[in-house]
Amino acid sequence: MTNYAYIECPIAGESPDAGFEGQIRVHEMSVSSALPVSELDNNIKGRRTRQPFIFRSETGKHTPGFYQHLFNNLEMADLTVHMVKPDIKGDQFEYFTIKFKELKVIKVGTYKMHVHAPHSGNYVDEDEISLVYGEVTYCYNEDGIEVMDRHDNK
Numbered sequence: 001m002t003n004y005a006y007i008e009c010p011i012a013g014e015s016p017d018a019g020f021e022g023q024i025r026v027h028e029m030s031v032s033s034a035l036p037v038s039e040l041d042n043n044i045k046g047r048r049t050r051q052p053f054i055f056r057s058e059t060g061k062h063t064p065g066f067y068q069h070l071f072n073n074l075e076m077a078d079l080t081v082h083m084v085k086p087d088i089k090g091d092q093f094e095y096f097t098i099k100f101k102e103l104k105v106i107k108v109g110t111y112k113m114h115v116h117a118p119h120s121g122n123y124v125d126e127d128e129i130s131l132v133y134g135e136v137t138y139c140y141n142e143d144g145i146e147v148m149d150r151h152d153n154k
Contacts, residue, residue, distance in 0.1 A: 004092075005029060007055065009079040011065035019092075020082065024062050027126060029055040029081065031098065031136070033149065050151070052106060052130040053079075053098075059110055059125040066129050069105040076103040079131070095141055102134030 005026040006015055013024030031053045036046040069076060083096040107130035113123040137148040 003083070003085040005055075005084070006082045007057070007079060008082060010076060011062045011069070013057070013062045014060045023082070024057050024060075026081070027056045027058065029053070048149075050133075050136070050149070052132050053100060053103075053136075054128065054130045055081075056126050056128045059127050063108075063110065063127050066105055066108045066127070070108050073104070076105070076131075077101065079103055079133075097139040097141060099137040099139070100131070100133040100135065103131045104133075106130050106132055 004017070004020075006017070006020040007013065007024040007026060008020075009024070011024075012022050015021060015023045015025045017025065030051070032051045033048055034051075035044050035048050037043065038045045068074070079100045081098040081100075082094050083098075084092045084094050087093050107128070109128045111126045111128065113126070135148065135150045137146060139146045
């Protein structure tokens with residue numbers, strides 16, 4: 001069974017999956033934080049950095065909304081990533097959640113893969129969307145573990 005992630009935000013998606021209707025089904029995503037380290041002595045040499053939250057999804061009704069946020073420099077109050085996987089019985093449950101606040105869209109790209117290849121029907125058109133954020137909270141739902149990081153983007 002496949003592990004999925006869904007995005008819940010003010011821009012509606014078109015997921016048909018039970019419990020996630022109207023959300024955006026994620027194909028790929030990445031988010032990370034890091035501390036710069038000196039190559040000479042492995043000591044931390046600066047402030048923590050965060051990379052943008054980047055996700056890929058099938059092109060859909062949410063696509064123009066993200067372009068609108070980019071073109072008009074609009075702030076999105078919040079966005080939640082629901083990560084689900086199957087339990088022992090095969091039922092899906094939300095095991096991990098990432099909550100973002102104060103987001104700005106910094107890049108939207110639409111991709112059409114293998115346009116001239118005979119097998120191109122196997123691929124969907126995708127969007128890759130990048131956002132910066134002021135606050136992020138990571139939640140491991142099974143044990144109630146939660147950690148938050150805040151920093152000003154303005």
